[in-house]
Amino acid sequence: MNTSLINTEIKPFKATAYHKGDFVTVSDVSVKGKWSVFFFYPADFTFVCPTELGDLADNYAEFQKLGVEIYGVSTDTHFTHKAWHDTSETIGKIEYPLVGDPTGTLTRNFGVMIEEEGLAERGTFVVDPQGRIQIIEINAGGIGRNAEELLRKVKAAQYVASHPGEVCPAKWKEGATTLAPSLDLVGKI
Template identity: 70%
Template sequence: MAIIGSELKPFTATAYKEGKFVDVTDADVRGKWAVFFFYPADFTFVCPTELEDLADIYPTLQGMGVEVYSVSTDTHFSHKAWHDTSPAIGKINYYMLGDQNHDISNNFGVLREGVGLADRATFVIDPEGKIQLVEITPEGVGRNAAELLRKIKAAQYWQSHPGEVCPAKWEEGETTLAPSFDLVGKI
């Protein structure tokens, strides 16, 4: 199944964001870079550590034109209650989408059958609504927001610099590669 380059599918959801409930659709996502950050459930253990880590880099992502949508199969009401009671989750200023009907989790193929929870998964969507990055980890393995930030910088650079690619561990400002016949076998 091809995931990279596939289109964002239609959805409608209610999110908790900065003290309000707001409606979000796929149309709201198009035209900018976006992160869909799926996690299993509110009021759990690894999830708040990841969401707080992401909250810490959210201002940097916003400065890069990237919006963040965390998604679980909980309701937007549950997201508000968690935000109001957890110091880690209280730091979040990005969208916390409720996916109790499982539409978004199914659209991205990360709903655990028979369980009703989303896998721990990250998708980066480009402004055209196409998936450019995917990461899925097992429930007990948390993600690293700094590495996500590095990957988004590389994806944005690659899209804006045709003919160049970003090698392993590439950091912003470092040398890229220009694939060519003469480069084959020389790396």
């Protein structure tokens, strides 16, 4: 995991996504101004990937309520994304953009390219409205992610961004107590 990407601005990119029946352009410029999740996965028509993407689809409305856009990204083409969307019941319910990255530019920008396979790692990146990466999670290929846990992390990132001087402790959930780091707290937690 490349933690050096935390608080760095996403690199310039331009890609085509399949979104709600159309092919649309997604770029670094178009994602700025709102919270975004870049959800990299190895490939369409596989096994763990549709379970993860379906889980995100089931929770998509909650992300949207927070003003967050999800971008599913693999090194497949946008045409392959459309074919998968049209033939899989699980993928057919997805309402967020599925970004094609056949050149691997976006996947390499985020440091999750498996070079010898030309596929993406299971990488999750939460990007703030200024285009800076706030959360990175990378799982081994056989380990699926949890959209509800991602939603919790996004809420924590948004809370910290809008409440300078406060931090969210382990297992923090919306409405729970936060901490205000100070000399008075040292050694008391």
